[in-house]
Amino acid sequence: MQPPHLRQPPGHVTLPAPIWFRVEAMPDNGTYPFMRHPWGEFVYSYSGVTELRTGGQVLLAPPHMAFWIPAGADQVGYNRKATVHVSIYIDQSLCAEMPDVPVSLRVTPLLRAMLDRLELASFDDTAQQARLLRVMVDEMERCPVTQSFLPDSDEPALKRLLAALHDTPSDRRSTATLARSFGLSERTLLRLCKRDLGMSLTEWRNRQRAVRAIAMLQEDVSVETIALDLGYATASAFIAMFKGIMGDSPARYVGR
Missing domain, CATH: 2.60.120.280 (Regulatory protein AraC)
Structure with missing residues (x-):
């Protein structure tokens, strides 16, 4: 590093x-x-x-x-x-x-x-x-x-989980699988996300991927490459996520 x-x-x-x-x-x-x-x-x-x-x-x-x-x-x-x-x-x-x-x-x-x-x-x-x-x-x-674009948590297990997703935004594990990996039940994880993040873990993950994508877009990395790096099977799936979070397609957002 x-x-x-x-x-x-x-x-x-x-x-x-x-x-x-x-x-x-x-x-x-x-x-x-x-x-x-x-x-x-x-x-x-x-x-x-x-x-x-x-x-x-x-x-x-x-x-x-x-x-x-x-x-x-x-x-x-x-x-x-x-x-x-x-x-x-x-x-x-x-x-x-x-x-x-x-x-x-x-x-x-x-x-x-x-x-x-x-x-x-x-x-x-x-x-x-x-x-x-x-x-x-x-x-x-x-x-x-x-609202903070990408809020954090002081709860130890959730904090470790979020840090792991920061490091590997391509991680496609389900919420239930992630909960088990960090010693939580899915219900507890959902409750902590609502309490500490003010949003679902799915929305937080999409925001985190959008943030990573913005930096890559400004380095002229292609949308197709970004989609694959972030764990998406197709560029269209990534574009739909990005537009839902940022309100514009990747090309329009960076151009603006």
């Missing part, structure tokens, strides 16, 4: 401005150290899947999704495949209307357009940049809070 690529964030004690941003390209298997900021942080993925472990949960931001980290929240960020993301740091005095716990966000079309502008990082003057960032914070407040 490739060793983790540790990326140290800028060591600011105070922000250079009330709203400050940086665009970061992370290599495969990139990670940040444990952090806790005295300001809020909005993270948006341009490409790849950015992951965040905070407060016993894992939040994922596939391309064009985001998560919010309030001031004082413990966090560890990482990515399995190369990513490009932007972090927008916001002084706590401007965060009153944002959630007070880490959450996943569904980015509005207007905010997405401004984030695309921000990726270019070319402004005539700092006042122009500051105005855009302030409008962006206003629009962040309008982003719907959504």
Whole structure:
């Protein structure tokens, strides 16, 4: 396994401005150290899947999704495949209307357009940049809070099961077989998934496969190859799953 690529964030004690941003390209298997900021942080993925472990949960931001980290929240960020993301740091005095716990966000079309502008990082003057960032914070407040795209569990047996599926998304064992393999009854596993994940194990597995597929699609891997790697007998079966989870076919999603 490739060793983790540790990326140290800028060591600011105070922000250079009330709203400050940086665009970061992370290599495969990139990670940040444990952090806790005295300001809020909005993270948006341009490409790849950015992951965040905070407060016993894992939040994922596939391309064009985001998560919010309030001031004082413990966090560890990482990515399995190369990513490009932007972090927008916001002084706590401007965060009153944002959630007070880490959450996943569904980015509005207007905010997405401004984030695309921000990726270019070319402004005539700092006042122009500051105005855009302030409008962006206003629009962040309008982003719907959504369920964690790929929630985790602290229950030991379920946690081990989910970790195994993370490592082998092509695993096609049934729910009953997986339950027995991890010392659970099928009924107990279904109950734990409903309680801890808020969804069935089948839906969680499909989301996990969709996340893996997104990274492969952005590396120009063919749909047929992805389908086989993820355990599907046909490309059409994979496409139907992906569309059900992401709302678009693989080709349309990546093109968007």
